[in-house]
Amino acid sequence: MAANNPSKQSVGLSDLTNQMMIEAYTGFHNKFKSMDKQTSDWVRHNFQGTTIVAERDGLSLEFPVDDLRDGDTLVRIEKFPANLEKLVHVNDKLIKELENRGFNQFDVRVIKKQAGSAEEKRKEAVQETNEFVQKVKESIQIRDSASNAVESLMDNGRQGKANTGDIMEFVDSIVKQSSADAISAIASLKESDQTYAHCVDVGAIFQVVYLKTIENMGLKSVFKDEREMLLSSFLHDFGKAKVPKEILDSTARFERDSKEMQLMQAHPVYGAEMLKKMDMPDYIVDMAHYHHVKLDTSMASSYPSGIAFEDIRMEARLIAIIDIYQALVGKRSYKKSWAPPAAMKFIDQLSGVEYDLDIWSEFMKIMGRYPKGSAVELSDGSQAFVVSIPEKDLTRPQVVQVRNGQGEDLEHHTLIDLEVEKDISITKELDSYESFGETVIDLFASLQVI
Ligand SMILES: [Fe+2]
Ligand SMILES: [Fe+2]
Known part of the structure; x- marks a missing residue:
């Protein structure tokens, strides 16, 4: 198995070095042949979660370590779970331990390690990454629930009884559990519908980039707090509550002058009207009103008309960038799907023409050319x-x-x-x-x- 890959080798105990990671234990002292009860108990106890290959009644069998019995002959221990990391990363202590315990042949992968403090840094990075992955796992559910809340908010809005109360529950849980970063990575990995999960992903990305962007640009936040910041971005497409659901949820492409397209393109104006009625502050109204206005306002994709780009506040310009980014990466059900780095490249070409160049370059610094989850x-x-x-x-x-x-x-x-x-x-x-x-x-x- 190791033969085709130069970084994989089968080695004896004396050939182990610190640059190796053990993938499987493959050679054993005689005591692991037809093991007595004490030995098989010991293996079961110390190799929790691994997979064993053993000979039993003349057959070679593969099974979880829990099924090991006395009388079995060990052939291979593999698939070490993360909590047995210390049995995998080769160091002097492990080599001594392996020798004492009677393990003498291994399949290994050769890796590079850094010395001293660099190794410490690496350990920290590993821990941070595992914590981030855990956060992503926890946030999948939060994203789904928040997306359902956006949907019911819009449904209620359609019946003239919009109330942001339901959505605040998810705004709070995202803020409290600091899930925004994780949700923005989920946006890279999971398709979204074009309305509800879209709003949640846009909100999460806004949460991740807004404060850093204004700090880098020497500006001040307009929002009262983090909750309001997240809510404002969730609400950028709130005007879609006035668009009939069949049109909203349709995956068809509407003709440029069709009635459907006109209704869709009215969502920023509808949104601004509804949010004003709900006594939302100006900046939240503006984000809904102007997030489809392009730098070149003469473009057909720029709407509504009647405002000059220079009069549009940065929060609305930023949400415009996040909006197109999320629309591209979330779009899995159409023919063309965009990997996040491809979406970054695409928007990069449009900024300065359709999108604010300065805000775009801050956005790219924060999201990277390869956003998390790519x-x-x-x-x-x-x-x-x-x-x-x-x-x-x-x-x-x-x-x-x-x-x-x-x-x-x-x-x-x-x-x-x-x-x-x-x-x-x-x-x-x-x-x-x-x-x-x-x-x-x-x-x-x-x-x-x-
Ligand atoms: Fe929109
Ligand atoms: Fe949007």
Whole structure:
């Protein structure tokens, strides 16, 4: 199995080095042959969660370690869970331990490690990544519930009884659990409908980028607090509550001058009217009113008319950028689907023409060229997910490898910091659905990074 991949090898105890990670224990002292009860108990206890290959009654069987019995002969221990990390990362202490315990042959993967404080930094990054993955896992449900709340808010709005109370519950839980960053990564990994989950994703991304953007631009927040900031972005498409649901939920493409298109394009004006009636502050009204106005207001895709771009506040200009970004990456059911890095590239070309260039460049600094959750191929042919936004070089984020160069799923997900590992780079963005299937979000949420 190790033969085709130069980074994979089968080695004896004396050949183990600190640059290796053990994928399987494959050679054992005689006491692991036809094990007595004490030995098999010991293996079951110390290798919780692993998979065993053993000989039993002349057959070679594979089973979870819990099913190990006395009398079995160990052939292989593999699929180490993350909590047994110390039995996988080779160091002097582990080598001594392995020798004492009678393990003498291993399948290993050769990795690079940094010395001293760099190794410490790496450990911190691993921990942060695992925490982030955990947050993503918890936030999938919050995103779904928030999206349902946006839908019922709009349904109620259609019947003239809009009340932001329901949605505040999710605004609060996103703020309290600081899920915005996780939801913005989910936006990279999961399709969204064009209205409800769209609003939630736009809101989460706004939450992530707004404060940093205004800080970088030397501006002050217009919002009373984080809750209002998130609510304002959730509400940017609130005017769609006045658009009949059949039109809203339709996936058809409407002709430019059709009645449907006119109704759709009226949503910013409807939104502004409704929010004004609800006594929302100016800036929230403006975000709904002007988020489809283009820098070049003569464009057919710029609406409503009657306002000059320079009179539009930055909050509305920023939400316009987030709106198009989310619409592109969330659009999975149409023919053309956009990987987040491809969407970034596309909008990059439009800024200065359709979108505010200064705000766009701040947005890109914060989201990265490869936003969190993007699936990418690396120069060694392996596949990985982006999990950080680099500070120096936007093309070199931290990534978690999930498939090797042969396209095989990896059991251990290694964190690679491309700012450190200079000989590896991103060569291609991947369509995460095409590469990993529709359940890619579950794959991401189950990463256990070492
Ligand atoms: Fe809109
Ligand atoms: Fe929108």
